[in-house]
Amino acid sequence: MTIADNAPAPAIVDEEEAARARRxxxxxxxxxxxxxxxxxxSILAWHLYVTINEIPxxxxxxxxLVAQSIVNDWNLLWPAMLITTxxxxxxxxxxxxxxxxxxxxxxxxxxxxxxxFPYAVILQVTPVVAIAPLLQIYVESAFVAALLCAWxxxxxxILSNTTIGLKSADHNLEDLFTIYGATRWQRLRLLAxxxxxxxxxxxxxxxGGLALIGxxxxxFVIGRAGTGLGLASxxxxxxxxxxxxxxxxxxxxxxxxxIVIFAITSTISYLLLRxxxxxxxxxx
Amino acid sequence: xxxxxxxxxxxxxxxxxxxxxGDIVALRDMNLTVNEGDFISxxxxxxxxxxxxxxxxxxxxxxxxxxxxxxxxxxxxxxxxVFQEPTLMPWxxxxxxxxxxxxxRGIAYNEVRDEILEALRLVGLEKFQTAYPRELxxxxxxxxSIARAMVTKPxxxxxxxxxxxxxxxxxxxxxxxxxELKAAxxxxxxxxxxxxxxxxxxxxxxxxxxxxxGRVIHELExxxxxxxxxxxxxxAEYAAHTRAASAALGDAIGxxx
Numbered sequence: 270m271t272i273a274d275n276a277p278a279p280a281i282v283d284e285e286e287a288a289r290a291r292r293x294x295x296x297x298x299x300x301x302x303x304x305x306x307x308x309x310x311s312i313l314a315w316h317l318y319v320t321i322n323e324i325p326x327x328x329x330x331x332x333x334l335v336a337q338s339i340v341n342d343w344n345l346l347w348p349a350m351l352i353t354t355x356x357x358x359x360x361x362x363x364x365x366x367x368x369x370x371x372x373x374x375x376x377x378x379x380x381x382x383x384x385x386f387p388y389a390v391i392l393q394v395t396p397v398v399a400i401a402p403l404l405q406i407y408v409e410s411a412f413v414a415a416l417l418c419a420w421x422x423x424x425x426x427i428l429s430n431t432t433i434g435l436k437s438a439d440h441n442l443e444d445l446f447t448i449y450g451a452t453r454w455q456r457l458r459l460l461a462x463x464x465x466x467x468x469x470x471x472x473x474x475x476x477g478g479l480a481l482i483g484x485x486x487x488x489f490v491i492g493r494a495g496t497g498l499g500l501a502s503x504x505x506x507x508x509x510x511x512x513x514x515x516x517x518x519x520x521x522x523x524x525x526x527x528i529v530i531f532a533i534t535s536t537i538s539y540l541l542l543r544x545x546x547x548x549x550x551x552x553x
Numbered sequence: 554x555x556x557x558x559x560x561x562x563x564x565x566x567x568x569x570x571x572x573x574x575g576d577i578v579a580l581r582d583m584n585l586t587v588n589e590g591d592f593i594s595x596x597x598x599x600x601x602x603x604x605x606x607x608x609x610x611x612x613x614x615x616x617x618x619x620x621x622x623x624x625x626x627x628x629x630x631x632x633x634x635v636f637q638e639p640t641l642m643p644w645x646x647x648x649x650x651x652x653x654x655x656x657x658r659g660i661a662y663n664e665v666r667d668e669i670l671e672a673l674r675l676v677g678l679e680k681f682q683t684a685y686p687r688e689l690x691x692x693x694x695x696x697x698s699i700a701r702a703m704v705t706k707p708x709x710x711x712x713x714x715x716x717x718x719x720x721x722x723x724x725x726x727x728x729x730x731x732x733e734l735k736a737a738x739x740x741x742x743x744x745x746x747x748x749x750x751x752x753x754x755x756x757x758x759x760x761x762x763x764x765x766x767g768r769v770i771h772e773l774e775x776x777x778x779x780x781x782x783x784x785x786x787x788x789a790e791y792a793a794h795t796r797a798a799s800a801a802l803g804d805a806i807g808x809x810x
Contacts, residue, residue: 444611447613451657466644544644545686
C-alpha cells in the first residue's frame with residue numbers, strides 16, 4: 270500500500286461552486302453582523318446627537334439615560350410587563366380558540382359562513398380605538414373590556430387564514446376521501462386540518478403582533494383602572510410626568526415583547542412545518 | 554389467462570348518459586361490461602368523456618340516465634383510484650399515505666402493517682416508508698399512489714392518466730411494473746389514457762371514445778398474452794395493434810371535427 274492510497278482524493282475545484290460556497294459563508298456572517306452594526310452605529314449617533322447638541326432629556330433622552338431607567342425602574346417596569354404580557358397572551362389564546370372554532374363552523378356549514386362572515390369583517394374593519402370606550406361602558410370588568418379589545422384585533426387574521434386553509438385541501442384528495450367513504454370528522458381531522466396548518470400559522474404570526482397592539486391600545490384607552498399598571502399605561506404616565514427616560518424604557522420593553530412573540534410564533538411554525546411544507550424547506 | 558369472453562362480469566354500464574349544465578352531453582349511451590381480470594384502456598381525445606366515465610364508476614358522480622351495476626353489489630373496499638397527480642398527503646410519510654384507505658375504515662396501522670409493507674415492496678419502495686413525499690421523484694410518488702390504490706386488494710382499480718406527467722423512460726418502467734403488479738394481485742384495471750402506445754402495451758381491451766358528445770365508437774382487443782415484456786414494444790404484433798388503435802383513434806378525432 271502506498272501513501273497515495275491513503276491520501277484523500279484531490280477535490281475537484283469548480284470556480285462557480287467555490288464562489289457560491291464563499292458567498293454563502295459571507296451571507297451567514299453578514300446576516301447577524303450587519304443588523305448588529307446598524308444598531309451600534311444608530312445608538313452611537315443618537316448618543317452623540319444628544320450630547321453634542323445638548324438636547325434636554327425631556328425632549329430626547331440619550332441612550333445612557335434610557336439604559337439607566339431600565340435598570341433603576343426595573344421594580345416598576347417588570348410587574349408592568351407581566352401585566353401587559355398577561356393581557357396579550359390571554360387575548361391571543363382566545364383569538365386562537367375563537368378564530369379556529371369559528372373557521373371550523375364556517376367550513377362545516379355554508380349557511381353559518383354566509384350569515385356571520387360579513388359581521389366578522391365589520392368587527393375587524395371598525396377601528397378598535399372607537400370600540401374601546403363603548404366596551405368600557407357596557408362591560409363591567411375593565412380587564413374583560415381590555416381583553417375584548419385586544420381579542421377583536423387579534424382574532425380576525427386567525428379566522429380568515431384558517432377559513433381559507435380549511436378550504437384549500439387538494440381536490441383529488443377530497444375525491445379520494447369521498448371514494449373511501451370518509452366521515453365528516455375524518456375529513457376535518459385528516460385532510461382539512463393539516464391542509465390549513467400553514468395558513469393558520471401564518472395567521473398566528475400576524476395575530477401575535479396584533480394582540481400586543483390591541484393590548485397597548487386597550488391600556489391607553491381603558492387605562493390602569495382596568496388592567497393595572499401595564500407597560501403602555503406606564504409609558505403614558507411617564508409622558509405626563511416628562512419622565513422620558515422611563516417612557517423610552519417602556520417603549521423598548523414593549524418592542525422587545527413584540528420581537529419575542531414573533532420569535533416564538535416563528536419557531537412554532539418552523540417546528541410544525543419543517544418536515545413537509547415548502548415554506549420551511551431549504552432549497553436543494 | 555382466461556379469454557375475455559369467458560371471464561365473469563364485474564360491473565356493467567347500461568345506457569349510461571351524463572349531461573352537464575348547459576346541455577353539454579359528456580357521455581351518451583355508454584354500454585360496457587367490465588369483466589374480472591380485464592385490463593381496459595379508455596382511449597380518446599380530450600372531452601370524449603373518459604374521465605367522466607371513471608368518475609361515474611367511482612361514484613363521485615351519478616349518471617343522468619342509466620345504471621352501473623356491480624356483480625354482487627359494491628363493497629367498501631372494492632375500489633382503488635390513481636389520479637393523474639400522485640395526490641399524496643404532503644404532511645404524511647409514505648407508509649402513512651399507503652395506510653389511508655385502511656385508516657378511513659378505522660383500522661389501526663399496526664393491524665395492517667404487513668399489508669402496507671407488502672404493497673410498498675411490490676412497488677419497490679420498502680426502503681422509503683418513513684420518507685415524506687417531497688423527498689421522492691415524480692415516478693416514486695406515483696408508485697406510492699399505486700401502492701395506496703392496491704393495498705386493500707380492491708376488485709377494481711381506476712387510473713386516470715396516471716403517467717401522463719412523467720418522462721418517457723419513467724413511464725415505460727412504470728408500465729412494465731404495473732403489469733407485474735396487476736398479475737401479482739389479480740385485480741381488474743380501467744386505465745384512461747390518450748396514448749395509443751400505452752393503451753396497446755398495457756391492456757387487453759381498448760375502448761375508443763369520441764368527443765362532443767362523449768361516446769364509445771370502437772372496441773379493440775389486444776390478444777397478446779401476458780406477461781408482456783419490454784420486447785413486446787418492438788414486436789410486429791405490437792406494431793399491428795398500434796396501427797389498428799391509431800386508425801380507431803383517427804376515426805374518433807375525425808368524427809369530432
